[in-house]
Amino acid sequence: MIGDNAWLDAFVRILAIAAGVPVAVIVLNYLERKVVGRIQNRLGPMRVGPYGTLQAVADTIKLLTKEDVRPTTADRWAFELAPYVVVVPTIVAMAALPFTQDLWVRNLGLALFFILAVSTVSIVGFLMAGWGSDNKYAILGAMRSAAQLISYEIPLVMAAVAVAMVAHVDGGRGSLNLIEIVEGQGRVPYLIWQPLAFFIFTVAAVAELYRQPFDIPVAESEVVGGPLVEYSGMRWAMFMMGEYVNLVLLSVLASLVFLGGWNWPLGDEVGPALQVPLMVIKVSAFILFFFWVRAALPRLRIDQLMAYSWQVLLPLAFYQIVVNGLALVYEWPDVALGALSAVGTMVAIYLTYKAVRRPVRRPAPVTQRVEV
Amino acid sequence: MVAELFQQYVGVVVATVAGFVLVGAALFANRLLAPRQATRAKGLTYECGMLPIGRGRLQIHFRYYLFAILFLVFDIEAVFLFPWALSFLDVGAMAFYEMLLFIIALGFGLYYAWRKGVLQWR
Numbered sequence: 001m002i003g004d005n006a007w008l009d010a011f012v013r014i015l016a017i018a019a020g021v022p023v024a025v026i027v028l029n030y031l032e033r034k035v036v037g038r039i040q041n042r043l044g045p046m047r048v049g050p051y052g053t054l055q056a057v058a059d060t061i062k063l064l065t066k067e068d069v070r071p072t073t074a075d076r077w078a079f080e081l082a083p084y085v086v087v088v089p090t091i092v093a094m095a096a097l098p099f100t101q102d103l104w105v106r107n108l109g110l111a112l113f114f115i116l117a118v119s120t121v122s123i124v125g126f127l128m129a130g131w132g133s134d135n136k137y138a139i140l141g142a143m144r145s146a147a148q149l150i151s152y153e154i155p156l157v158m159a160a161v162a163v164a165m166v167a168h169v170d171g172g173r174g175s176l177n178l179i180e181i182v183e184g185q186g187r188v189p190y191l192i193w194q195p196l197a198f199f200i201f202t203v204a205a206v207a208e209l210y211r212q213p214f215d216i217p218v219a220e221s222e223v224v225g226g227p228l229v230e231y232s233g234m235r236w237a238m239f240m241m242g243e244y245v246n247l248v249l250l251s252v253l254a255s256l257v258f259l260g261g262w263n264w265p266l267g268d269e270v271g272p273a274l275q276v277p278l279m280v281i282k283v284s285a286f287i288l289f290f291f292w293v294r295a296a297l298p299r300l301r302i303d304q305l306m307a308y309s310w311q312v313l314l315p316l317a318f319y320q321i322v323v324n325g326l327a328l329v330y331e332w333p334d335v336a337l338g339a340l341s342a343v344g345t346m347v348a349i350y351l352t353y354k355a356v357r358r359p360v361r362r363p364a365p366v367t368q369r370v371e372v
Numbered sequence: 373m374v375a376e377l378f379q380q381y382v383g384v385v386v387a388t389v390a391g392f393v394l395v396g397a398a399l400f401a402n403r404l405l406a407p408r409q410a411t412r413a414k415g416l417t418y419e420c421g422m423l424p425i426g427r428g429r430l431q432i433h434f435r436y437y438l439f440a441i442l443f444l445v446f447d448i449e450a451v452f453l454f455p456w457a458l459s460f461l462d463v464g465a466m467a468f469y470e471m472l473l474f475i476i477a478l479g480f481g482l483y484y485a486w487r488k489g490v491l492q493w494r
Contacts, residue, residue, distance in 0.1 A: 006379040010386040018390050064398075065405045072415035073427070083399070088391035095387035106383030113454050134428035135417040143432050150443040157450045165457040174458040229418055234402030238395055303493035306439065310491045314446070314482065318475055321453070325468045328461055 010095075013105040017094050025244045030056040032291050039295040066233040071134055074230065078132030082227075083238035085125030090245040093119045097252055098178050100262050100275040111178040112160055115253060122242060123149045126217070126227045129239075133230035141226020144302065145217030148207060151309040152214075156204035158317035159197040163190050163257050165324045166337065173328055178253075182261035189260030193337050196320045196344035198258045200313050202289075205250045207309070209243065211290055213297040216305060251286035255279065304355065312351045319344050438490045442482075449478055 030045065030053060037044025045052030070079055096111045096118075098104035108114050123146055130142020167175040168184030175181055181190075191198050207214040218226040228239050255261060259282045262275035270278065300308070320341060327337045417424050452474070460467040485491060 006382040007386065010383040013383070014386050014390045017387075018394050021394070064402055065407075066402075067406050067408060068399075068402055069410075069414055071417045072412075073417065084392060084395050087395050088388060091391035091394065092384060092387045095383045105387065106380050108380055108384075131429065133417065135424075136419065136428050136430055138417075139428055139430055139432070143436055147436055147439050150447075151439060154443065154446045154450060157447075158453070161450065161453045161457050164454070173461055176454070176458065224418070224420065233406055234398050238398060306493050307491055310442070310482070311486065315479070318479060322472060322475065325460065325471065329465045329468045 025241050026056040028244045035291045036295045063237045068233040073134040075132040078128040082125045082129035083235050086122045086242040089118050089121040110176045112176045129227035135230050137223045137229050138227050141217045141223040152204040152207035155200045155313035155317045159201040162197040162320045185260040187265050191258045193334050196341040212294045213300045251283045255282035316348050
């Protein structure tokens, strides 16, 4: 606590977050273009600065000096408030996120629930953007984004509940406090005991971030950018910022909940000097995974997307919760929990494989010519 | 207890204000630095080069509504699951079976929607 004043303390800590966010966005933007470029056998940005490192800075300056156009028929309030509604919840969620054991803004008792609840509010921002733009592509994209986000929200939340159930705390199980969840993992991360929850969480996180293969709402070749089509300049950059902050948020959350946060298998009670690099490595692994998925996989169709969430992920998430409940009530060892969850993961992978290999259903060929 | 909660959620209030200030500052900087020259053509909505026909606020297909209803059901279940997940061990095995019944009932609802073809996106 700084200066024994809760307001001052919160202000100083938030200031660090608010200063870090734009820097992180610029760095991640450059990294993403570079990584995706290398995967696609291109160089990525090379012209601005050594190895193109200043490309994202140049883009920021360009966006700052670009005219902010608003269609004359747009709904002014919805159009202008939408960037706030998208970005502010992600910053608020950051306030409950522990980066290491001592690096956090506030250590909330309900941190996991709080983060999932607050970061969902940005759906409303996308709907406002789509409605406010008075553009057909925008409203189609907004509807698609709402449908996709609410569909993948449920498996994401269920996977989080599954882990919260089994979290080891002093004298019992079950916690929503992220620091307690991390410390309960010790040497064995919950990835080992809850692989199915991890699988569901990761897939749903990709969908929540609108990254390929789940980028139908903002697909350039289908709805030319979806809800963002009428936005330009800094207003558009705010949506991008929201996306990257969400990327960091979900990566940190996933590494805390499933990869053991600042713990590692070689020993407990890791000092702060080792906690920071451990977290950086785990979070970067997630971020690079999201970049890799984006470069490697083609876009899903919307029927595949919705069916995958409701018919594969949701029943399996229920399976995970029921198995966890049984294991806790009858005090089965953690190994049994891990084995049952692994069976579920196998089923999930098999169903995903089958869904990918399913032949395309074409309309029946015309066999009879009807004379008119 | 209340003082501690207050101390914790002060951070949330400050973060909300900081978020608004961050976005507001960026948009204000844009307003200061960017040129402004509205023309009639610029004020039109984008439709791949064509002149827009009619208004942009289309009517939306019914299937979105069906998914919204399904979402509502399962999201409320998620709200019930969070407190249950933390406390069902203290209540005993009965609490687990009650939640199992609840999940089965909702699972039957999902099965019904599935068989009715709601999840097929036609």
